[in-house]
Every structure is written in C-alpha cells, then in structure tokens.
Amino acid sequence: MVTITLFKVNPLPKRKDVLKKLKGRKDNFWFEAKISRFNENEVQIDIWFEESVELGLKRAFSDEAYEVLEYLKMNGKERILRKVYCFLNLDLALIEIYRGLDNVTWRIKEIIEKSLEVSLTPLSLDSGQLIHLIAKHSVELKQAMFKNVHGLWYNILRGRHLEDNVKFKDLLVMRPECLRVISIVPRIKYLNGNGYMVTINGDKGTIKMSNGLFKWKPRLEVRQIVSLIANVAKLPPLF
Numbered sequence: 027m028v029t030i031t032l033f034k035v036n037p038l039p040k041r042k043d044v045l046k047k048l049k050g051r052k053d054n055f056w057f058e059a060k061i062s063r064f065n066e067n068e069v070q071i072d073i074w075f076e077e078s079v080e081l082g083l084k085r086a087f088s089d090e091a092y093e094v095l096e097y098l099k100m101n102g103k104e105r106i107l108r109k110v111y112c113f114l115n116l117d118l119a120l121i122e123i124y125r126g127l128d129n130v131t132w133r134i135k136e137i138i139e140k141s142l143e144v145s146l147t148p149l150s151l152d153s154g155q156l157i158h159l160i161a162k163h164s165v166e167l168k169q170a171m172f173k174n175v176h177g178l179w180y181n182i183l184r185g186r187h188l189e190d191n192v193k194f195k196d197l198l199v200m201r202p203e204c205l206r207v208i209s210i211v212p213r214i215k216y217l218n219g220n221g222y223m224v225t226i227n228g229d230k231g232t233i234k235m236s237n238g239l240f241k242w243k244p245r246l247e248v249r250q251i252v253s254l255i256a257n258v259a260k261l262p263p264l265f
Contacts, residue, residue, distance in 0.1 A: 028235040028243045029126040032252065033135060033146035038119045044069045047141045055137060062113060064245050071112040073134055078106075110134065115249075118256045121146060122248075127230050148231030149255065153205040154264025156228050157198070160189055160208060163254050168223050169209035172197050202264075214250040224251055 044059055048071055051057040055075045062068035111124040112134070121138065125131045127148070135146050151159075160167050167188040172181040181197065188194045198205065209225040225234040233251060235243050 028124065028248075030233050030235075030248070030252075031123045031125060031127050031131050032149035032231045032233070032255065033121045033123070034149050035114070035119045035121055036145050036147070038116065039142045039144055041067070041069060041116060044071075044114060044142060048138070051137075051141060053137075055134065057137075064249065065115075065117075067116040069114040069116070071114060071138075073110040073112060075108055075110070075130065076106070077108045115252070118253065120149065120252065120256055122252060127232055149259055150231050151226065151228040151255070151259055152263045153203045153228070155258045155261055156205050156208050156226065157202070157264070158258050158261060159212075159226065159254065160210060163213050163258070164189075164210035165213050165221060166211045167194070167208060168211065169207070169225065170194055170197075170205060171207035172201060172204045173206045174201075174204060212251055212254060214247060214254070216247060217244050226255065 041061070045061070048057045048059040055073055058072045060070055062070040110130070113122045114120075115122065123131050123134060125134075138144070139146055166186070168184065168186070170183045170188055172183075173179070183191065183194055183197075185191060206228045207225065208228075209223050211221040212224050223236045225236070227233075233255065235248075235251070
C-alpha cells in the first residue's frame with residue numbers, strides 16, 4: 027500500500043531556491059533535490075534517515091522477524107537506512123510526502139518549513155468536498171466513514187457501490203457534514219487499465235492506494251489523483 031501525506035505550501039518558493047536550499051542538506055535527515063523527470067514544474071526531494079533494525083523489521087514483518095533481527099544484531103547491524111520520496115508540485119502549491127502522518131513526516135515537514143521559510147498545512151477536505159469526489163470523480167465508493175453519528179465516534183460502511191446504498195444515503199441526509207473518510211476507485215487514466223481503491227482522509231490530508239501486492243504506483247497515476255483532490259479542495263465548503 028502506498029501512503030502519501032499532502033501539505034499546502036505558503037508562500038510558494040521558487041524552484042531554484044528549493045534546489046539550492048535542500049540539495050545536499052544534512053543533519054539527522056539527508057536531502058537531495060532535483061527537477062522531476064515527470065514535470066519541469068515539479069521538484070523531486072529524496073530524503074534518507076536512519077532507523078533501528080528492530081523497528082524496521084517489525085514494520086515490515088511483524089513478530090515473525092525475530093530470528094532475522096537476532097542474526098543481524100549478532101553481526102553488528104543495529105541501524106538501517108530508510109528513504110522517503112517527496113514531490114513539490116509548483117503548479118498546485120503542494121508537497122507530497124510518500125509516508126503516513128507520523129513523527130518522521132512531521133520532522134521532515136519542520137525541516138522543509140525552516141529551510142524554505144514556508145508554512146506547510148495538511149490538505150484537509152470537508153464533507154461536501156468528499157461528496158463531490160464521490161459524485162464527480164469516482165467509479166465506485168467502497169468505504170465511507172462518518173464521525174460522531176448515533177453517539178458513536180465513527181460509523182464505518184463497507185461494500186460495493188456504496189453510493190447507491192440506502193444506509194449510506196440515510197447517513198448523508200441525517201448528518202451530511204460528518205463524512206470524514208472515503209475509499210473510492212477514482213476516475214483517472216490507468217497505465218494498465220485496472221482501477222484500484224484509494225482511501226482519502228479528509229482530516230489528515232492523507233491518501234492510501236491499494237492494489238494487491240503492487241506496493242508502488244506509477245507517478246502518472248499519483249499525479250492525477252493528487253490533482254483531483256487539490257482541485258476539489260478549492261471548492262467552497264457546503265456545510
């Protein structure tokens with residue numbers, strides 16, 4: 027699964043300043059910046075950091091990695107090098123960090139803010155904007171999460187074509203402003219012709235892309251999904 031956290035950038039820096047200030051930057055994180063091969067108005071930022079072998083293996087293999095962990099420790103391997111991909115889209119004034127919203131992402135955010143003298147805020151979507159994504163830019167709604175309905179912190183619906191589901195429609199009528207997370211098959215151009223589920227968290231500004239064992243997603247597809255979300259985020263709130 028690919029997870030990306032989206033941040034709005036303000037003010038928008040110049041491309042040359044991004045390359046100058048981030049390329050080769052080092053502390054606990056190592057930065058490299060270059061013009062993206064996908065678009066000249068996009069800067070690719072590669073970020074490396076060290077992580078304990080134990081934490082890295084647990085993240086990948088859960089408790090089954092115990093024997094591998096002990097072997098690596100016996101051979102002096104205490105740390106591993108991790109890489110985070112990041113793209114600054116100058117057309118959309120967005121930074122995409124290929125990682126969920128955790129402490130590492132927040133630390134990267136802080137370094138970029140300080141280095142470029144900008145402010146990064148999560149790209150949040152209200153309920154009306156999520157509804158617009160479902161109605162105008164999806165082939166199918168597969169999951170919907172409503173916040174604080176019937177005294178429950180979350181109501182979660184899962185199924186096929188939930189956009190036609192009676193319970194989903196009833197919840198929208200009852201509490202239209204409470205829709206916070208959706209999982210859709212977006213209406214974009216797929217390189218192999220096969221669509222997949224994308225989960226959009228309106229509170230956190232994260233997107234998760236699922237497609238079986240294929241962990242990586244083509245940049246062309248990611249750019250389309252991000253553009254859809256960014257353009258919908260510009261719509262005025264409905265509630």
